Amino acid sequence: MNFDEYCILLLEANGVIDPVASPFVITDGMGLGDDAVWWPSVWQKRPEPHEGIDLVQFETSSGLYDVMRGFRIISPVSGTVVAICADFLDKTVWLNPDTQPDVLVLLSHLEPRVTPGQHLVCGDAVGFINYAVSNVPSHLHLSVLAGDWRSISVLDWQGVHDQPFAHFVQPSF
Numbered sequence: 001m002n003f004d005e006y007c008i009l010l011l012e013a014n015g016v017i018d019p020v021a022s023p024f025v026i027t028d029g030m031g032l033g034d035d036a037v038w039w040p041s042v043w044q045k046r047p048e049p050h051e052g053i054d055l056v057q058f059e060t061s062s063g064l065y066d067v068m069r070g071f072r073i074i075s076p077v078s079g080t081v082v083a084i085c086a087d088f089l090d091k092t093v094w095l096n097p098d099t100q101p102d103v104l105v106l107l108s109h110l111e112p113r114v115t116p117g118q119h120l121v122c123g124d125a126v127g128f129i130n131y132a133v134s135n136v137p138s139h140l141h142l143s144v145l146a147g148d149w150r151s152i153s154v155l156d157w158q159g160v161h162d163q164p165f166a167h168f169v170q171p172s173f
């Protein structure tokens with residue numbers, strides 16, 4: 001599944017029936033490697049280059065809509081939940097796809113409805129977006145980490161920043 005196919009599946013899971021072909025609006029700060037923040041902020045730039053893609057606002061044939069509290073997050077892959085950690089807004093779920101042993105898919109800023117060790121089928125519920133925090137609007141952060149992730153000592157955001165074993169790539173599944 002490519003990134004746009006997942007986005008459309010994700011919107012379908014939220015009752016959106018008329019998304020455009022590439023539905024999420026990706027502006028400066030929302031893409032992989034971007035230095036900027038896209039929300040109103042006093043930060044000059046992100047503490048790290050952006051590790052994935054932020055899904056904030058989507059387009060349908062009737063207009064633009066924001067991802068809101070209660071937005072359902074589904075799995076883009078069949079795979080196993082290998083970790084859940086805190087992130088700066090809520091929680092991150094780490095998924096290892098069945099067909100890609102050296103890949104992790106990270107779904108962030110959500111309230112999980114899964115537990116470590118659980119196996120998911122593509123399209124299964126992972127959790128939902130919670131309240132916006134401070135001045136950061138509700139959104140899904142999506143990362144794909146490729147490499148020898150099993151050598152990372154702790155699967156959390158601190159652990160993933162200071163290690164040479166795996167790196168972030170453009171999300172595709």
Ligand SMILES: [Zn+2]
Pocket residue numbers: 050051052053054141142
């Ligand atoms: Zn992000």
